[in-house]
Amino acid sequence: MGVVRVERLAKSFGKVVAVDGVSFEIAEREFFSLLGPSGCGKTTTLRCVAGLETADAGTIEIAGRPVYRADAGLDVPPNERDIGMVFQSYAVWPHMTVFDNIAYPLRIRKIPQAGIAGRVAHVLRILGMTGLEERRPSQLSGGQQQRVALGRALALAPSVLLLDEPLSNLDAKLREQMRAELKLIQRETGLPILYVTHDQTEALAMSDRIAVMCEGRIHHLAPPEEIYRRPATAFVLDFIGSVNYLPCRLAGADDSSVTLLWREEAAITLPRPPHLPPGPDVLLAARPESWRFAAGSAGLPGTVVLRSFHGAGFEYRVRLGETEIRVMTPNDVRVSEGEAVRIVVSEGLLLEPDALSRPEARAA
Amino acid sequence: MTAGQRALPARAALGVAPAWQRAVTDHRHILFAVLSVFVFITVVYPLLQVAGRSVIVDGALSLANYAQVFALRRNWIAVWNSVWVSLVATVLATAIGVVSAFLVQRTDIPAKTLFRVLLVAPFAIPPLFSAMGWVQLAGPVGLLSQAWQGITGEFEVPWNIYGASGVVFVLAVTKYPFVFITVASALQRMDPSLEEAARTAGVPTWRIMRDITLPLVRPAVSSGALLAFVASIDNFGIPAVLGMRAQFYVLTTRIYEALTIPNMPLATAMSMLLVALAIVSMIGLRRAEGGADKYAVIAGKAVTPAVLKLGSWRPAVVIGLALAVLLITVLPLFALVLTSITTFWGADLVWANLTLEHYVSALTIPAARRGILNSLFLAAAAGVILVLTTSLISYLTVKARYRAASWLDIAGIVPFALPGSVIGVAMILAWSNPPIGPTLYGTIWILLIAYIMRYMAFGLQTTRATLQQIHVSLEEAALTSGAGRLRVLKDITLPLLRPGMVAAWVLIFISAFNELTVSVLIWTTGAETIGVWIFIMQDSGFSGRASALAVLTLPVILVLYLLMQWLTRLEERRAGRSKG
Ligand SMILES: Nc1ncnc2c1ncn2[C@@H]1O[C@H](COP(=O)(O)OP(=O)(O)OP(=O)(O)O)[C@@H](O)[C@H]1O
Ligand SMILES: [Mg+2]
Numbered sequence: 033m034g035v036v037r038v039e040r041l042a043k044s045f046g047k048v049v050a051v052d053g054v055s056f057e058i059a060e061r062e063f064f065s066l067l068g069p070s071g072c073g074k075t076t077t078l079r080c081v082a083g084l085e086t087a088d089a090g091t092i093e094i095a096g097r098p099v100y101r102a103d104a105g106l107d108v109p110p111n112e113r114d115i116g117m118v119f120q121s122y123a124v125w126p127h128m129t130v131f132d133n134i135a136y137p138l139r140i141r142k143i144p145q146a147g148i149a150g151r152v153a154h155v156l157r158i159l160g161m162t163g164l165e166e167r168r169p170s171q172l173s174g175g176q177q178q179r180v181a182l183g184r185a186l187a188l189a190p191s192v193l194l195l196d197e198p199l200s201n202l203d204a205k206l207r208e209q210m211r212a213e214l215k216l217i218q219r220e221t222g223l224p225i226l227y228v229t230h231d232q233t234e235a236l237a238m239s240d241r242i243a244v245m246c247e248g249r250i251h252h253l254a255p256p257e258e259i260y261r262r263p264a265t266a267f268v269l270d271f272i273g274s275v276n277y278l279p280c281r282l283a284g285a286d287d288s289s290v291t292l293l294w295r296e297e298a299a300i301t302l303p304r305p306p307h308l309p310p311g312p313d314v315l316l317a318a319r320p321e322s323w324r325f326a327a328g329s330a331g332l333p334g335t336v337v338l339r340s341f342h343g344a345g346f347e348y349r350v351r352l353g354e355t356e357i358r359v360m361t362p363n364d365v366r367v368s369e370g371e372a373v374r375i376v377v378s379e380g381l382l383l384e385p386d387a388l389s390r391p392e393a394r395a396a
Numbered sequence: 397m398t399a400g401q402r403a404l405p406a407r408a409a410l411g412v413a414p415a416w417q418r419a420v421t422d423h424r425h426i427l428f429a430v431l432s433v434f435v436f437i438t439v440v441y442p443l444l445q446v447a448g449r450s451v452i453v454d455g456a457l458s459l460a461n462y463a464q465v466f467a468l469r470r471n472w473i474a475v476w477n478s479v480w481v482s483l484v485a486t487v488l489a490t491a492i493g494v495v496s497a498f499l500v501q502r503t504d505i506p507a508k509t510l511f512r513v514l515l516v517a518p519f520a521i522p523p524l525f526s527a528m529g530w531v532q533l534a535g536p537v538g539l540l541s542q543a544w545q546g547i548t549g550e551f552e553v554p555w556n557i558y559g560a561s562g563v564v565f566v567l568a569v570t571k572y573p574f575v576f577i578t579v580a581s582a583l584q585r586m587d588p589s590l591e592e593a594a595r596t597a598g599v600p601t602w603r604i605m606r607d608i609t610l611p612l613v614r615p616a617v618s619s620g621a622l623l624a625f626v627a628s629i630d631n632f633g634i635p636a637v638l639g640m641r642a643q644f645y646v647l648t649t650r651i652y653e654a655l656t657i658p659n660m661p662l663a664t665a666m667s668m669l670l671v672a673l674a675i676v677s678m679i680g681l682r683r684a685e686g687g688a689d690k691y692a693v694i695a696g697k698a699v700t701p702a703v704l705k706l707g708s709w710r711p712a713v714v715i716g717l718a719l720a721v722l723l724i725t726v727l728p729l730f731a732l733v734l735t736s737i738t739t740f741w742g743a744d745l746v747w748a749n750l751t752l753e754h755y756v757s758a759l760t761i762p763a764a765r766r767g768i769l770n771s772l773f774l775a776a777a778a779g780v781i782l783v784l785t786t787s788l789i790s791y792l793t794v795k796a797r798y799r800a801a802s803w804l805d806i807a808g809i810v811p812f813a814l815p816g817s818v819i820g821v822a823m824i825l826a827w828s829n830p831p832i833g834p835t836l837y838g839t840i841w842i843l844l845i846a847y848i849m850r851y852m853a854f855g856l857q858t859t860r861a862t863l864q865q866i867h868v869s870l871e872e873a874a875l876t877s878g879a880g881r882l883r884v885l886k887d888i889t890l891p892l893l894r895p896g897m898v899a900a901w902v903l904i905f906i907s908a909f910n911e912l913t914v915s916v917l918i919w920t921t922g923a924e925t926i927g928v929w930i931f932i933m934q935d936s937g938f939s940g941r942a943s944a945l946a947v948l949t950l951p952v953i954l955v956l957y958l959l960m961q962w963l964t965r966l967e968e969r970r971a972g973r974s975k976g
Binding site: 082083084109110111112113115116117119120121123124125126127136137140141181184185188194 | 869892
């Protein structure tokens with residue numbers, strides 16, 4: 033059974049519908065992310081779970097106990113929900129030392145002094161901050177303040193940890209480091225995490241499951257790989273990773289493959305995608321790493337207009353008629369700008385031609 | 397340590413009170429009701445009294461009181477004098493304020509902190525003291541007059557401290573800190589990239605200052621100037637000491653005169669004229685501040701902008717500034733001290749003429765002793781009451797998001813725009829024969845209410861600004877840590893608000909301790925204040941005793957002023973660090 037259960041949650045601010053019927057369930061020890069662009073309602077969902085915001089409709093249960101039920105007028109205040117929360121701004125109390133910050137939730141629960149000292153020492157050890165107990169937040173770096181905020185949320189071993197873009201104020205290097213640490217800390221403590229972010233790399237790297245949100249709704253809820261490989265809607269496809277679109281005509285399909293025609297001439301054969309649009313006109317959507325350069329006369333003819341180095345490989349922009357296709361290649365493949373090339377694609381999804389203007393259009 | 401292990405106390409799943417029941421027990425409603433009564437008694441009711449009584453004659457609506465104001469030439473002249481004297485003083489104050497702010501903030505003069513402290517000091521010194529100091533410096537047998545006579549050998553000095561010119565001059569040298577403070581802080585917070593853009597284009601520094609910097613701080617200049625104007629219109633001590641003797645009256649002194657007769661209807665109608673003047677100035681102030689927003693060049697961060705190198709001008713500028721500070725801030729106080737320890741005003745400075753007799757005789761007067769104690773008590777009490785109530789009002793508006801509470805905020809700010817004489821008249825009207833409750837006129841409680849009304853805005857503004865800086869997530873973090881609302885208030889909000897409360901208390905204490913304009917209208921025997929008693933002694937010719945009393949109060953003011961400076965410095969440093 034889920035540690036957190038959210039059902040048909042809805043919340044509006046005046047005319048703005050922030051959350052529009054969201055349901056999900058977080059399992060024990062699970063790292064669960066809400067991912068989506070700015071303003072899609074992630075924070076509002078999280079704050080409803082925390083009790084900092086009162087939803088308009090739906091149910092929320094934490095550790096098997098209902099904390100919010102619109103139909104019964106139940107709304108347990110945040111301090112009685114048994115949660116730990118980390119804010120984007122850290123919200124470390126400037127007038128308390130590191131020790132006092134982390135000890136605060138324990139003191140509120142009237143845990144004996146000796147127990148508090150031991151518990152805080154344990155948390156500081158997990159966070160690698162032993163020795164900084166008496167520092168004030170103003171004497172800490174951003175990354176250290178972040179850890180204090182995390183430690184405060186962990187201290188009581190709550191039913192669930194709620195994190196709202198906790199890493200977005202850190203620089204790129206530190207963010208990557210904290211990502212790994214957060215994962216390790218979760219493994220050590222075994223706490224389930226509800227994580228809010230707009231950074232897909234972060235969500236893909238850390239989560240057990242991701243709910244991708246758009247305009248207050250969950251479009252796709254699945255493990256990261258499935259979200260990447262088989263995005264449920266055009267919005268998810270477009271939002272996660274990068275993707276090339278090529279208008280084609282569906283020439284034929286059997287159980288295992290489809291054949292497409294580009295400009296009525298060049299033929300493309302692909303493994304059959306999970307979803308086939310009804311009409312003959314389709315939009316082929318394929319990731320840059322699904323494309324590669326072809327030798328000989330196979331594939332689609334184009335011209336390389338730009339080459340950029342990405343460390344692990346090169347990205348080429350290949351002009352194909354009116355469209356441009358991005359092709360990712362390993363380091364050993366070298367093509368120069370201006371060169372005429374042929375490219376082939378190994379897998380992709382098929383959308384209806386107008387799918388890009390309809391975020392909810394089916395993709396897989 | 398998995399989620400299920402820690403059992404939570406069983407709770408009745410649906411045990412939440414219905415909305416109506418929660419509404420009654422919601423602490424915000426009770427708080428709001430109590431505060432509403434408080435603001436109504438201290439602010440709204442007295443104001444309604446002035447406005448109402450000015451248009452009611454013998455129980456009927458009438459403009460007779462206003463007609464009476466304009467029937468007398470004396471009154472016309474007082475209105476006109478108030479306007480032109482304040483205008484000219486403001487122009488002078490603006491010039492002093494802008495130039496000194498610029499020198500201290502943006503040039504390479506030495507000892508900037510010392511200059512800054514000395515330049516802002518007149519802000520804390522009661523204007524009455526300055527007026528007395530200037531009489532003793534530039535009056536008929538004053539130090540400067542004697543020096544002039546000694547140097548030129550002529551008996552006549554080319555100035556007259558009594559009358560319009562003296563009032564204008566002393567107003568200017570006591571009100572310029574308003575301009576200095578606003579302009580200096582605008583100069584400090586200005587986005588340096590605006591100047592750097594010009595610098596990279598090869599524009600010389602002095603032209604950047606003239607073409608970029610000065611135009612950009614113009615909104616700050618005008619809001620500082622308007623504050624100086626309002627404070628000049630409001631002032632009583634300076635025109636009372638320097639003007640009345642020369643039969644030069646402004647509105648505040650004319651109201652004082654009308655109340656000594658007493659002619660209550662006349663005073664009431666004249667108060668309304670002052671209100672009109674204040675409203676016009678306040679509209680101007682809003683405009684000026686709106687302009688500041690429009691430019692939006694003031695970044696909220698402390699930066700170290702470029703400094704203009706004065707080069708070979710530096711010694712001359714520094715000496716000039718030092719002399720000006722000496723003349724404006726130091727000499728009047730020095731004259732006060734001197735007068736307080738010499739046998740008679742203008743006596744030669746020899747050992748035989750030095751005495752402590754003024755201190756002794758001033759302190760043997762029971763009323764003076766009472767005045768000192770009353771002022772200490774009233775200033776401290778007004779500070780405590782205001783800090784507590786305005787913190788609660790700000791808490792309701794900022795943190796509890798209690799919509800209706802904004803009327804408290806607005807009503808509490810209004811008296812800030814009102815000249816003190818209006819507040820004095822309002823107090824007399826409201827508390828001489830109130831429909832319910834005791835007659836407070838004749839007790840010190842009327843002074844307490846008057847100070848509360850007059851300085852409510854200080855408390856509101858300081859506590860609101862501090863509360864707004866306490867990010868809501870700090871409180872939410874405590875909520876999600878398991879603390880209830882009251883616990884959050886006690887552990888998080890209050891400790892973070894405390895520096896703001898202390899700052900507000902100090903500001904209110906200094907202002908109330910120095911208060912004269914209102915006090916002089918509503919004091920009675922037994923309910924004297926130190927300022928009133930100093931004024932009375934000065935007015936009746938005992939300038940030695942008046943100076944002695946003034947000198948006695950200076951250490952209190954000085955200590956609190958330095959405390960205030962230290963607090964703001966602390967606050968700035970903390971703000972700077974939490975940004976970095
Ligand atoms: N207190 C509020 N009052 C009014 N509107 C709000 C409030 N909080 C959120 N909204 C609106 O609700 C919508 C969802 O906001 P929310 O903060 O949940 O987005 P988000 O997904 O967290 O975005 P971001 O990534 O920018 O933090 C937005 O349109 C936002 O403007
Ligand atoms: Mg958000």
